[in-house]
Amino acid sequence: MAYVLEDSVRQAGDQLRITAQDLAAVLDVISGPMPGDMFAAPKPPRPYIEEISAEPDSLRVGVLPEGWDTDFDVDDECRKAVSITAERLQSLGHLVAYGREDLLIRIAAQLERMRP
16 A cells, blocks of 8 residues: 555656645544555554654654774764754753763674674
């Protein structure tokens, strides 16, 4: 069903505009187990259409503006973008923590081991 919707949207081109509310409504209709599914993702706690107007919970965001790989330098423009984003998240009431380099290094090492 998702492929049919995607093809329809692609064919409509500029004539069709899809909002987040439209997509949430579609997800509400097509989510859940289908006949023959061996496994299914759990249903969300409330319909996606309700999520659109819900106030978001506070997020915890870890920021490492210097990067974790010493083999390359982080561009000043990227560092500035990270800083602006972190400040904006804080102004919206989210908890932004700088550092935790040890944790991020461990994650990077695990990801590196998973590479084919």
